[in-house]
Amino acid sequence: MKSLLFTVPVLLLCFGIVRCQKKNILFFASDDMRPELGVYLGSDFPSPIHPEVHTPNLDALAAKSLLLKRSYVQQAVCSPSRTSLLTGRRPDTTHVYDLIHYFRNVGGNYTTIPGFFKINGYRTVGMGKIFHPGTASDYDDPISWTDPYYHAPDAKFKFMQQSWRAVSKDEYTIRPLLDMQIKEQAKKILQEVAPAAKSGQQHFFVAVGFHKPHLPFIFPEEFLSLYPRENIRLPDNQYAPVGMPDVAWIDYITEELGAFTDIQHVYPSGAINSTLPNEVVIGLRRAYYCAVSYTDSLIGEVMEELESLELAGNTIVSFWGDHGWQLGEHGEWCKHTNFEDATHAPMMVSVPGLTDKGVVTERLTEFVDLFPTLVEAAGFDPLPLCPADSTGTALCTEGTSMVPLMKDPTREWKTGAFSQYPRNNYTVMGYTLRTDKYRYTEWPEFTMAPDYKPNWNKLYGVELYDHSVDPEENYNRYKDPQYQTIVTELSSQLRKGWRYSQPPSAMHSP
Ligand SMILES: *[C@@H]1O[C@H](CO)[C@@H](O)[C@H](O)[C@H]1NC(C)=O
Ligand SMILES: *[C@@H]1O[C@H](CO)[C@@H](O)[C@H](O)[C@H]1NC(C)=O
Ligand SMILES: *[C@@H]1O[C@H](CO)[C@@H](O)[C@H](O)[C@H]1NC(C)=O
Numbered sequence: 346m347k348s349l350l351f352t353v354p355v356l357l358l359c360f361g362i363v364r365c366q367k368k369n370i371l372f373f374a375s376d377d378m379r380p381e382l383g384v385y386l387g388s389d390f391p392s393p394i395h396p397e398v399h400t401p402n403l404d405a406l407a408a409k410s411l412l413l414k415r416s417y418v419q420q421a422v423c424s425p426s427r428t429s430l431l432t433g434r435r436p437d438t439t440h441v442y443d444l445i446h447y448f449r450n451v452g453g454n455y456t457t458i459p460g461f462f463k464i465n466g467y468r469t470v471g472m473g474k475i476f477h478p479g480t481a482s483d484y485d486d487p488i489s490w491t492d493p494y495y496h497a498p499d500a501k502f503k504f505m506q507q508s509w510r511a512v513s514k515d516e517y518t519i520r521p522l523l524d525m526q527i528k529e530q531a532k533k534i535l536q537e538v539a540p541a542a543k544s545g546q547q548h549f550f551v552a553v554g555f556h557k558p559h560l561p562f563i564f565p566e567e568f569l570s571l572y573p574r575e576n577i578r579l580p581d582n583q584y585a586p587v588g589m590p591d592v593a594w595i596d597y598i599t600e601e602l603g604a605f606t607d608i609q610h611v612y613p614s615g616a617i618n619s620t621l622p623n624e625v626v627i628g629l630r631r632a633y634y635c636a637v638s639y640t641d642s643l644i645g646e647v648m649e650e651l652e653s654l655e656l657a658g659n660t661i662v663s664f665w666g667d668h669g670w671q672l673g674e675h676g677e678w679c680k681h682t683n684f685e686d687a688t689h690a691p692m693m694v695s696v697p698g699l700t701d702k703g704v705v706t707e708r709l710t711e712f713v714d715l716f717p718t719l720v721e722a723a724g725f726d727p728l729p730l731c732p733a734d735s736t737g738t739a740l741c742t743e744g745t746s747m748v749p750l751m752k753d754p755t756r757e758w759k760t761g762a763f764s765q766y767p768r769n770n771y772t773v774m775g776y777t778l779r780t781d782k783y784r785y786t787e788w789p790e791f792t793m794a795p796d797y798k799p800n801w802n803k804l805y806g807v808e809l810y811d812h813s814v815d816p817e818e819n820y821n822r823y824k825d826p827q828y829q830t831i832v833t834e835l836s837s838q839l840r841k842g843w844r845y846s847q848p849p850s851a852m853h854s855p
Contacts, residue, residue, distance in 0.1 A: 421764065557640045729742070
């Protein structure tokens with residue numbers, strides 16, 4: 346009933362005005378899913394060794410979406426990346442660099458994507474993993490939702506000791522997996538919001554956050570048959586880039602993978618130029634692909650529900666994975682780095698009437714771009730660009746609406762995508778810039794509160810990878826005499842920051 350208070354004036358204002366034809370939003374997220382999906386294969390995915398990946402549902406969604414082939418997260422770990430995407434601001438503005446702090450405490454009282462739609466009269470319903478759970482979001486940022494937040498009640502398989510496991514049909518029939526429960530909830534909520542959405546009484550923003558393919562890789566056993574073991578290969582670069590500074594490396598054992606007993610049993614060191622035994626690498630890669638296909642199947646079921654409720658014609662559907670994932674490339678595992686494999690992530694946005702035939706863009710885009718894109722695509726006025734210090738500004742963005750790319754995917758666009766990752770207890774910050782041809786990274790000294798600023802005069806490492814000849818980032822060319830002009834140019838672009846790499850039409854001064 347409460348919602349009527351919002352919708353009645355909206356309806357009155359909107360009669361007969363085309364601009365008021367708002368769209369619903371179905372907002373999918375997946376945890377740790379790198380862009381190794383059918384539709385991404387090719388030169389845009391830097392790791393050429395993989396089996397054929399089975400993601401028919403995401404491929405079908407991509408076929409009626411703007412597919413962002415080169416979209417980059419702002420920090421390659423869960424809460425910082427999600428907080429950045431959901432607020433449309435970068436880590437140096439949210440001040441969230443870890444899995445503990447909450448942006449409203451350390452950054453500002455920012456309007457989020459669901460919060461925006463709630464303020465505008467939508468019913469906003471969230472489930473599963475959208476914000477990082479727990480203190481990092483004060484338990485799913487309650488202010489952003491009109492309805493109580495849903496987590497699957499039965500988490501039997503969530504805290505497993507093993508890094509992966511195929512669950513038998515008998516088992517998951519009795520105790521459905523976490524994401525199966527979320528998928529059921531998503532269908533139920535869509536049924537619930539459908540009548541009001543179809544009559545125009547109240548639009549919806551429904552967010553469905555799947556936990557897979559995050560570790561432990563748990564999936565229904567039938568997915569194993571999609572990936573026969575003999576089809577799985579080792580990465581061809583199980584070594585750190587030649588000339589990589591130590592600060593670029595993360596000890597994946599201490600950071601994440603060492604939590605599992607099957608991994609502990611092989612005594613991995615997590616050190617530079619070590620990796621896991623071949624059998625373990627193959628097993629993990631296979632299980633990861635199974636978990637990706639399993640997640641894809643759940644998205645397919647929710648999409649089917651959307652279609653059968655006849656909501657698809659007026660509902661924007663977005664999908665993203667919160668960052669990339671290293672599956673043994675460079676001998677590295679998980680995320681927590683500034684490499685291409687960690688910062689490059691999947692994103693697609695389907696807008697009925699705009700992207701029906703499928704639009705693919707190779708332009709550089711960033712995760713902060715999703716907020717302004719959804720706002721514009723849903724039929725609202727564009728979000729203002731954030732001022733230099735936006736800690737006191739509730740509603741603004743540090744991204745760029747991607748709607749123009751839906752109309753012209755090859756138009757001139759950003760000249761760089763920016764990511765960052767802290768090291769050494771937040772006293773060093775790796776800033777990385779992806780341009781069309783290069784990845785360039787500097788690791789300056791960094792001060793946390795109250796400055797949140799790098800000291801470019803003190804560097805702990807510099808990296809330059811030339812993607813035109815080295816898409817796997819195996820050679821750091823920073824010291825190569827042939828690249829000195831490029832290094833100077835890219836260093837200047839990186840230090841000036843993201844505002845100077847905006848599309849020409851969106852050029853704004855700080
Ligand atoms: C944050 O902003 C919301 C409005 O979006 C407001 O209701 C709330 O009181 C604010 N919180 C603080 C701590 O200022
Ligand atoms: C890691 O291995 C590569 C390839 O063998 C080598 O060039 C590089 O120097 C090694 N890095 C370190 C830090 O040992
Ligand atoms: C990290 O820095 C904080 C704040 O300066 C300090 O309290 C903490 O002891 C440091 N932790 C480590 C492991 O050095």
